[in-house]
Amino acid sequence: MYIPTYQDMLDAHERIKPYINRTPIRTSKFLNELTGAELFFKCENFQEAGAFKVRGASNAVFGLSDAQAKLGVATHSSGNHASCLSYAAMLRGIPCNVVMPSTAPQAKKDTVRRYGGVITECEPSTSAREETFAKVQAASGGDFVHPYNDPRVIAGQGTCAKEFMEQVDGLDIAMAPIGGGGMISGTCLTLSHLAPEVQIIAAEPEQADDAMRSFKAGYIIADDAPKTIADGLLVPLKERTWHFVSNHVTDILTASEEEIIAAMKLTWKHLRIVMEPSSAVPLATILKNKERFAGKRVGIIITGGNVDLDKPPWTLN
């Protein structure tokens, strides 16, 4: 099993720079006062395709040889990896096939199609997703770019933490939501070399807390079809992301659906950014564990901003 290295991350950053935005940092005095911490939000929702996943996806796409690239790429994804891989493939002018759960938000399906990705839908479970994908990939022959358990993808995601450290001095804690663990793994890859003193804390929905249970058990526990509003965090850890999580993560904290929605609305209101529920999980866990974060400088990766604007979750019911 190849584990990506710090040099892979540096190479990735050079490779993808023309295709990504160096996203800005947002702060809010109001949220600092509310939490008692000093919060820095890195706005990966400001990537063109709306999520950090353009980093790993474009690292994979632009690292292909011309011969490999001709057959295109293929993946399965709850949404943002699919959008971002389609976007990177469009930039290189190669085909992209994606398998998405039928329950993925319309906004994410629309984004994939806008970038020329071809969608095959499946039932919303990990098993159905992998089964459908095997058929789709066999038919297309495209290079499989796994949404997170791929060294090229993890190295690409690690470029976000590199920029973060260049943009903000003296972080005590770095946070990101955890689903499959791609962003957390990239963060571990980068910070374990660049700033090993920074604690890495992952945040997960209570209703999809398999990474937290894995972390506590010491081995991967995978749920097949968890249900949470944080639709980017439905997938389980795999061996490469488990390597990083088990070696470098300080802790995994969880939040309820209600806490996630409240944190999402707070962020829209006070940072004035549009972000998806998954991105609100870190702030939700900070708000319920204030003593742990008091006085700390905390960097939070806002992972994505693809959300159905017709139905902000606090307007439902």
Next chain:
Amino acid sequence: MYIPTYQDMLDAHERIKPYINRTPIRTSKFLNELTGAELFFKCENFQEAGAFKVRGASNAVFGLSDAQAKLGVATHSSGNHASCLSYAAMLRGIPCNVVMPSTAPQAKKDTVRRYGGVITECEPSTSAREETFAKVQAASGGDFVHPYNDPRVIAGQGTCAKEFMEQVDGLDIAMAPIGGGGMISGTCLTLSHLAPEVQIIAAEPEQADDAMRSFKAGYIIADDAPKTIADGLLVPLKERTWHFVSNHVTDILTASEEEIIAAMKLTWKHLRIVMEPSSAVPLATILKNKERFAGKRVGIIITGGNVDLDKPPWTLN
């Protein structure tokens, strides 16, 4: 009548730097393709109090002598100037009295109160607002900081265009919405010295088009109580802003309520920022006048982001 100078704007920028954010520029390939222009959005909704008006307000507040400051400041405003003046007054630790129309969005009233501003409500017309204000100011003795017809305020708003020119090269056109004309006047003040080749185009709701009619007539036309979703643009030009509009503005374009709402949703979706209806008027006018903007580099000031998140306008009806 004192007209603020370019040096006043430079002095303002030095004075207010500790109290404002140097707001980032957002771009979107999607919106560029949709419009045929190259668009640069300066995110003044990312000011702590949610609007560019913190620039003019903090220039006024921090320019007061200690003796003047003791009595505090007072103003009337449809919302954002009230919030921003309250915020600046809180930073200096002085009282702030504001008269607001009863119809101002709850989000804006909440923001004023959060910053310690004391609100007196009035009927939603310019005449009622000025009448109520006269009483409030007589009672408090605070320094009147007019929301736009004040040289300190216009000089402060002009700092936004200065930053914009430092952040983006070769703009052909600068755009902002126009209500009372404070931001447009500040933009004229700065660009007429710094980059007189840049066209300045203001954007206004059809349903509150008194600035456009004034511009065409050659004298100020003031409507008493126009109705538009763009709640920041209800007020008429005054003599100082008319000076800048009549001397330096290239054109004033208008958009319907439906066009404003559509442009607002497009911006939330593709720039992934939360901004208020007033801020969507420039993009709405670009979308209906594409030939005029084709191939141009257009800088657009996103003026504010204080909006009731429970009721995005496209979810109503």
